[in-house]
Amino acid sequence: MRPRFPxxxxxxxxxxxxxxxxxxxxxxxxxATAAPTPAPTPASAVDAAQDRAARAVAGSLADTAWRxxxxxxxxxxxxxxxxxxxxxxxxxxxxTLADADRRIAAAxxxxxxxxxxLRLRLGDDSMRAALASGTVPWVAAATxxxxxxxxxYDSRGRAHAIDARRPPSHPVYVVDIDASKALAAxxxxxxxxxxxxxxxxxxxxxxxxxxxxxxxxxxxxxVTSVRLSNDEEPWIKGDAEIYTLVTGFGLDGKVRVDPVDxxxxxNDGTVYRPNQILVNWSNYKYNLADAVMMEEDGSTNYRDLAxxxxxxxxxxxxxxxxxxxxxxVLDAIPDxxxxxxxxxxxxxxxxxxxxxxxxxxxxxxxxxTVEPYFVSAF
Numbered sequence: 001m002r003p004r005f006p007x008x009x010x011x012x013x014x015x016x017x018x019x020x021x022x023x024x025x026x027x028x029x030x031x032a033t034a035a036p037t038p039a040p041t042p043a044s045a046v047d048a049a050q051d052r053a054a055r056a057v058a059g060s061l062a063d064t065a066w067r068x069x070x071x072x073x074x075x076x077x078x079x080x081x082x083x084x085x086x087x088x089x090x091x092x093x094x095x096t097l098a099d100a101d102r103r104i105a106a107a108x109x110x111x112x113x114x115x116x117x118l119r120l121r122l123g124d125d126s127m128r129a130a131l132a133s134g135t136v137p138w139v140a141a142a143t144x145x146x147x148x149x150x151x152x153y154d155s156r157g158r159a160h161a162i163d164a165r166r167p168p169s170h171p172v173y174v175v176d177i178d179a180s181k182a183l184a185a186x187x188x189x190x191x192x193x194x195x196x197x198x199x200x201x202x203x204x205x206x207x208x209x210x211x212x213x214x215x216x217x218x219x220x221x222x223v224t225s226v227r228l229s230n231d232e233e234p235w236i237k238g239d240a241e242i243y244t245l246v247t248g249f250g251l252d253g254k255v256r257v258d259p260v261d262x263x264x265x266x267n268d269g270t271v272y273r274p275n276q277i278l279v280n281w282s283n284y285k286y287n288l289a290d291a292v293m294m295e296e297d298g299s300t301n302y303r304d305l306a307x308x309x310x311x312x313x314x315x316x317x318x319x320x321x322x323x324x325x326x327x328x329v330l331d332a333i334p335d336x337x338x339x340x341x342x343x344x345x346x347x348x349x350x351x352x353x354x355x356x357x358x359x360x361x362x363x364x365x366x367x368x369t370v371e372p373y374f375v376s377a378f
Contacts, residue, residue, distance in 0.1 A: 056096040058155055166235070229366055240265060243294055248290065260278055289350075
């Protein structure tokens with residue numbers, strides 16, 4: 001089960017409306033209003049693209065041969081690149097999914113290099129028997145919010161409200177984003193944008209800086225074990241994708257941000273022992289740094305995230321003594337983002353180079369055991 005972390009704001013009136021729908025009830029169209037339509041936020045743009053893809057996949061399942069092909073793949077694979085598989089389908093499914101992929105990449109600030117992000121998976125293992133017996137599945141999009149109900153579509157285009165907390169007995173395919181692929185591309189964008197805005201950031205594919213490479217080695221802080229809190233999360237969402245923003249003052253006295261991917265942190269309530277290097281102290285002026293752990297949950301726009309963080313941190317000057325940066329990072333994220341993404345997981349203030357042992361997160365959502373670790377140049 002993926003971890004679920006509290007938002008800074010609660011669910012709005014939209015969630016309250018969805019609760020009023022009984023589970024399994026067929027949705028009806030809402031009356032049109034005269035209110036102007038606001039520009040889509042990254043979250044709504046991603047959700048809209050995924051919903052459009054889910055509708056298209058559901059409609060394509062009316063073709064019995066294609067439906068059987070998808071069923072075979074879904075029963076034998078945890079997930080499938082549905083855009084690639086759609087090349088075997090009739091009609092406009094392939095072009096519809098390609099358009100949805102482009103819209104999602106644009107909303108997340110990733111650009112065309114991200115490639116196909118949409119994936120299809122069976123919603124829950126409890127649905128396998130019904131799917132294998134030939135029941136025509138519904139298709140739902142894995143939304144980026146925490147609504148208690150989600151919409152699933154059948155092959156005739158009808159919409160059904162289903163409980164997001166309890167898997168239905170009817171099999172459901174979930175159209176989701178490959179969060180691991182999106183996060184990898186997003187962290188590249190984050191590094192690029194932070195550098196463009198004057199915040200030094202090391203190449204995340206290498207721990208070695210030119211100065212460190214020329215020396216005998218450098219000291220780091222290594223995560224030997226980590227555990228995130230046990231919180232209930234909707235079945236429709238897949239594994240978490242976690243990353244940490246390590247912040248501090250660089251050797252030039254300017255604030256720097258180093259994103260660190262933590263792809264193994266899939267489930268809550270599980271102790272992971274990655275022996276992963278979190279902080280490379282050769283990049284920092286002081287022997288102190290901060291860490292803000294976040295979750296990629298679908299709609300994060302990495303270019304906007306980098307700009308927001310840069311605008312906040314560039315106003316902080318080196319006063320000759322270390323200043324914690326966690327609050328500045330959190331305050332930089334626009335309030336409306338907290339209702340969807342990026343999810344704030346936890347934060348660790350003033351990690352010291354000499355820290356050796358367990359450090360609890362400031363919000364109590366997790367802990368890390370860290371140790372000093374020397375990386376030899378030879």
